[in-house]
Amino acid sequence: MSLDKVDYVTEEAPRQATIFDVARLAGVSHQTVSRVVNDLPNVRPSTRVRVEEAIKKLRYVPSPAARALVTRRSRTIGLIATGGPEYGPSSTVLYFNAAARDARWSVFTANMTDSDPSSIRGAVEAFLRQNVEGIAVISGHEGSADVVAGMELTIPLVALEATPHAGLATVGADQYNGARNAVRHLIELGHRGIAHLAGPADSVDARERERGWRDELGANDLAARVIGIGDWSPSSGHRFGEACDLSGLTAIFAANDQMSIGLIHALNARGLAVPADMSIIGFDDIPEAAYVSPPLTTVRQDFETIGRDMLSTLLSRINGESATELPQSLPTLIERASTGLARRAS
Amino acid sequence: MSLDKVDYVTEEAPRQATIFDVARLAGVSHQTVSRVVNDLPNVRPSTRVRVEEAIKKLRYVPSPAARALVTRRSRTIGLIATGGPEYGPSSTVLYFNAAARDARWSVFTANMTDSDPSSIRGAVEAFLRQNVEGIAVISGHEGSADVVAGMELTIPLVALEATPHAGLATVGADQYNGARNAVRHLIELGHRGIAHLAGPADSVDARERERGWRDELGANDLAARVIGIGDWSPSSGHRFGEACDLSGLTAIFAANDQMSIGLIHALNARGLAVPADMSIIGFDDIPEAAYVSPPLTTVRQDFETIGRDMLSTLLSRINGESATELPQSLPTLIERASTGLARRAS
DNA sequence: AAGCAAACTGTGAGCGCTAACAACTTTTCA
DNA sequence: TGAAAAGTTGTTAGCGCTCACAGTTTGCTT
Structure with a gap:
């Protein structure tokens, strides 16, 4: 060949x-x-x-064109990605594409920075015209997958981070238990005042992480407090870090690493040391996480596996092998130096 | 609609x-x-x-299939992306895709982690079968674009960060002058011993940045020394930071922000303060750059503009408007806190 | 009012392929 | 040995569209 x-x-x-x-x-x-x-x-x-x-x-x-014309099949997938160049989603997109290549499928990518329903519908319509045989949605925004699901397509659909939905297969890591593990780690270090810096409200992942945090706290009879709802960016973490009320807190679980970085920076500026005065734990394990000061304790997600799982799930749906167990990996705790033993809360 | x-x-x-x-x-x-x-x-x-x-x-x-069958046109572009989920390339890919969507063109993406010539050729062949009307290459590896160019396609080709080549249009930021600006900034702060932590040898961008650094140094009669050749990752920056000889140095120009972060971390571990003992300047301005400690002085590249320029260049080639001036933006210096006035070299 | 160009509209072929079925071989088994 | 069964190959008809060209109408001259 x-x-x-x-x-x-x-x-x-x-x-x-x-x-x-x-x-x-x-x-x-x-x-x-x-x-x-x-x-x-x-x-x-x-x-x-x-x-x-x-x-x-x-x-x-x-000729794929001639073939597609008569068979109405195309060996092609449509991929909808919303949001900016954040590490997690773009990694997932990348590995999804790589997996598709390995499987000798072509993929059309529609990237959009917003997640406006009509843009999404437009992208799906374009895909349909191209005779895609399946659609994948990798979106930070909750609504996105539902918009596509709401179009009631006859082709399979797979989505990352979305609420379970009729006709919609979701693939992803177990955000909920990943978050519980993170919080448990903090509790084991003796922390009792553990706040959360949440991710955007329209992100299912963000909500799952918050839920895991809340439930783990509840299971230990600890009070829950959210110090802010960020947008995943370091600058949002910084913003809340500057302004938030820290009373009674010795640890903060941030919804992702980037916000952790911004948060730590703001805390330092307030004269607080991490982890001496405040332990911080993030989520994702971005490549920088090990090299910031202090190196970030975090929960690692395997985006490569997620991307590849999405593809294989979609492909098996396309081949009619419906309703197989959906893959869901458990993110793993990576202990580094941004968490430490709890001191008495200030 | x-x-x-x-x-x-x-x-x-x-x-x-x-x-x-x-x-x-x-x-x-x-x-x-x-x-x-x-x-x-x-x-x-x-x-x-x-x-x-x-x-x-x-x-x-x-029906695009029927149309493509008879016209042999497809209003479709093939995009080849090599490398992992680094911020720069994935942002460029994202904005390229977004621009294509805006222009109502479809894009096939072939992502591959390696840049093996035969993989690239395979991807191009697949694109050709799909009747793509143009190909874009966004690759961290130098050879990639040349492999495609070497296939002597009749469709236009546009590449990011590649050496000028017959039939190959390149788009990108002016890495060379960006690097010179970075080094000039250091010189203006009084630094005389300015080393470079280089990017991978097979990257044209890396080489351009190194060349800019070297030339600016030469223009000021300063000696040049490379302390390592990294792979863009924070861990490679860290590795060289741990081991390198710092004698006579008061500043280091790192080829990108991620390596800067790793480098600073290693320097701190060696008991060196940044910028008090050593000034560090990076390249790219990733979102985290402003929030690490110390906030990174760097050279900002506008990946959105680059991605969009690549698309418009490709489209104008497709439309036969050949040889227009190729867009090239000048990255801008962002002064933050990782650079400071030079002290006497140790 | 005839005549001609310009503006419209229609017809037929064919892009390269697969689906459906017809036709021809070979094998199998009574 | 012959007929049915199985295996192999060919024929025809589109898939939905554009291209080339033929045909028809309309507008403008003289």
Whole structure:
């Protein structure tokens, strides 16, 4: 399959070979060529070989357009991604794409910074016209997947971080238990006043992390307090870190690493040391997390696995193997230096 | 164009309308419908209106497959992205995609973590089969764009960060002058021993930044010393920060922010304060840069502009408007707190 | 009012492929 | 040995669209 040093389109443009060219060269009908190409049975081995040789000789490659026209299939997936270049989503997108490549599927990507329903619908409509066989939604915004699900497509749909929904498969890490583990770690260090710096309200992941935090606190008869609702960005973490009321607190669980970084920076500016005065735990384990000061204790998500799981889930839906167990990984706690033993709350 | 609450594919599957359905309803020939759809002249206004109404009523949308089959055009672009989820490239990919959406073009993305020539060729071949009308390469690896360029395609090609090459348009920020500005800033602060923590050797951007650093130093009769060649990651910055010889140095220009972060962390561990003992300047201005300790002085690249410029360059090539001036923006210096006045070198 | 150009509109072919079925071989088994 | 069964191959008809060109109408001259 791998051809070296080929003039893909030479000046004389010898017109890409068609199925008929191959048929003529092999001395068979075009239909037989089609059978060979599609690996259908009932072709005599000797004929098959002859056809394969002709294919190789002519460098024949079937036209996806012609194929799509008649089969209404395209071996193509549509991917909708909303939000900016945050580490988590963009990693997931990247690995989803890589997995698709490995599986020899093509993917159309529609990136949009907002998650305006009509933009999303527009993107889906464009995908539909292209005969995509499935749609994946990787969105930080809760509504996005529901918008697509609400279109009641006949093609499978898989979404990252969305509420379970009829006809909508969701894949992702277990944010809830990841968050509980984070909080449990804090409790084990002796902390009792553990606040939360939440992620955006329209993010299911953010809400799951908050719920995990709240439940773990509840299970230990501890009070819950949210010090702010950020937008995942370091600057939002910084903003809340500057302004929030820290009384009674010895630890803060931030909804992601980037906000942790902003938060720590603001805390330092207020004369508070981390973790001596305040323990901070993040979420995601971005590459920088190990190298900021102090190195961040966090909960690692494996975005590569998530992206690949999304693809394989979608592909199995496309192949009709519906309702298999949906993959869900458990994020793991990474202990570094931003958490420490609790001191008496100030 | 925006339809609300539509059953995109109802259970009875009333077969997506074709051009003939529209023609029948409007009482014209399919060819006239085609003219209206493609906005060709010589259609009586009243006829045009009638056809447009029929289109709207039937929710007719032309089939890209059929169109591509006959025109051999697809209004589709192939995007090749190599490397992992680093901030710069993934942002560029994202904004490229967003710009394409705005222009109503579809884009196939082929993401690969490596930049193996045969993978790249494979991706290009797949794109060609899909009748893409142009290819964009966003790669951290130098060879990538050249591999594609070497295939001598007849469709336009645009690449980020690549050496100028026949038939290859490159778009990007002016890494060289950005780097010179960074170094000049250091010199203005009184630094004389200014080392460089370089990016990977196979990256043109990395080499341009190094060249800028070297030339600015040379222009001021200062000696140049590279303390390491990293891979853009914080951990590589950290590694070199731990081991390098710092004698005679009061400042280090790191090839990107992430390596700066790792570097600073290692320096701190060696008992060196930034910027008191050593000034550090990075490149890119990632969102975290302002919130690490100390906030990073860096050179900001506008990835959104780069991504959008890549798209518009590619589109204008596709439309035959060749050889327009290639956009190149100048990254801007962002002064924060990781650089300070030079002390006497140790 | 005839005549001609310009403006419109329609017809037929064919892009490259697969689906459906017809036709021809070979094998199998009574 | 012959007929049915199984295996193999070919034929035809589209998929939905655009292109090239033919045909029809309309507007403008003289």
